[in-house]
Amino acid sequence: MIGDRSVIVIHDERMLNHQPDAKDPYLPGRLERRVREILNGLAVQWNYPEHPGRLRAILELLKAEPVPGTGSRSAEAATHEQLARVHGTAYLHEIERLRGKHAWLDVDTTAVSPGSVEAAEVAAGAAIAAVEIVCRGEADSAFALCRPPGHHAEPVRARGFCLFNNAAVAAAHAREALGCERVLIVDWDAHHGNGTQDIFWASPDVMLFDTHRAAPFYPGSGHLEDVGAGLGEGTIVNVPLPGGAGDAAMLNAFRNILVPAAEWFKPDLILVSAGFDAHRLDLCLNVSYEGFGAMTAVVQELADRLCQGRLALVLEGGYHLEALARGVRSVLQVLAGGEAPAPSEIGIQEVAEAAEYHRTAFTGDFD
Numbered sequence: 355m356i357g358d359r360s361v362i363v364i365h366d367e368r369m370l371n372h373q374p375d376a377k378d379p380y381l382p383g384r385l386e387r388r389v390r391e392i393l394n395g396l397a398v399q400w401n402y403p404e405h406p407g408r409l410r411a412i413l414e415l416l417k418a419e420p421v422p423g424t425g426s427r428s429a430e431a432a433t434h435e436q437l438a439r440v441h442g443t444a445y446l447h448e449i450e451r452l453r454g455k456h457a458w459l460d461v462d463t464t465a466v467s468p469g470s471v472e473a474a475e476v477a478a479g480a481a482i483a484a485v486e487i488v489c490r491g492e493a494d495s496a497f498a499l500c501r502p503p504g505h506h507a508e509p510v511r512a513r514g515f516c517l518f519n520n521a522a523v524a525a526a527h528a529r530e531a532l533g534c535e536r537v538l539i540v541d542w543d544a545h546h547g548n549g550t551q552d553i554f555w556a557s558p559d560v561m562l563f564d565t566h567r568a569a570p571f572y573p574g575s576g577h578l579e580d581v582g583a584g585l586g587e588g589t590i591v592n593v594p595l596p597g598g599a600g601d602a603a604m605l606n607a608f609r610n611i612l613v614p615a616a617e618w619f620k621p622d623l624i625l626v627s628a629g630f631d632a633h634r635l636d637l638c639l640n641v642s643y644e645g646f647g648a649m650t651a652v653v654q655e656l657a658d659r660l661c662q663g664r665l666a667l668v669l670e671g672g673y674h675l676e677a678l679a680r681g682v683r684s685v686l687q688v689l690a691g692g693e694a695p696a697p698s699e700i701g702i703q704e705v706a707e708a709a710e711y712h713r714t715a716f717t718g719d720f721d
């Protein structure tokens with residue numbers, strides 16, 4: 355029943371102070387053009403898609419429709435030492451120099467405003483707090499509402515709205531400070547977690563399972579054949595999918611690839627890079643709210659069976675505000691003990707209606 359399990363949602367107001375603006379006079383016009391290209395066809399009102407309204411939408415929905423069993427907590431900023439476990443020192447110094455400034459960091463999309471560096475440190479700190487909560491048994495699960503997101507951030511490069519790789523920082527912290535030996539990261543964001551893959555490419559101690567819309571979709575990485583290297587060979591598990599994949603395909607990947615991979619890897623902590631741009635209203639992996647809930651149930655069952663229930667989630671993408679907020683809430687309901695919802699058979703109903711239309715719209719000789 356919802357409320358049977360305890361969940362802590364981690365949120366900190368400082369993450370709202372990351373407010374890049376693609377129309378900012380400090381930034382080159384190319385960013386605005388690039389963002390316009392990315393937004394083409396999407397119903398996004400802001401000119402920088404990764405905006406504070408994303409977190410506000412989630413918080414407002416959770417306030418209006420609270421999920422029993424969930425509590426909340428603020429975060430501390432990650433320290434230089436914690437970030438340096440996965441990012442190069444020169445890169446961290448480069449980011450430090452941007453504190454209090456407006457700047458554009460990469461050729462894609464990533465920009466900062468005066469509050470961004472602190473927001474990014476707090477986002478990484480929120481991910482750390484999530485793993486600390488579950489490793490210390492303070493709650494059954496924890497969900498860090500991080501922004502900026504993290505999974506595109508590479509060891510020495512900001513990319514795709516991401517400055518620090520929050521999930522990777524949390525995984526490294528769990529290993530080095532909380533006694534975990536093996537960490538499984540499940541990344542269900544619609545985009546490939548290129549940064550997480552780079553950071554743990556040769557690590558036998560961190561497994562990445564990543565479902566994403568296949569290249570050439572941004573960022574263009576995440577091929578089936580990319581499985582890690584050296585001692586880490588076999589611990590990168592990419593599942594590239596076509597844009598219209600939907601709940602059935604995602605759950606198939608979770609049940610038939612993730613479950614046996616996790617059973618082989620035997621993690622003692624599971625971290626989810628939870629992006630909601632896979633929702634059908636967003637960038638189209640055609641996942642429904644029930645689909646996100648059902649994916650959560652698979653991961654929760656693995657955590658219960660393999661790692662004493664230790665399950666922490668960090669927010670990644672999700673740009674359609676309703677899909678983002680409702681997606682997070684569907685996940686929280688399952689984390690809090692709700693039944694795994696039946697995933698929708700997306701498209702099946704539409705086909706049935708179309709068949710009915712064709713059957714009856716003409717002279718009845720369709721049968």
Ligand SMILES: [Zn+2]
Pocket residue numbers: 543544545629631670671672
């Ligand atoms: Zn994404």
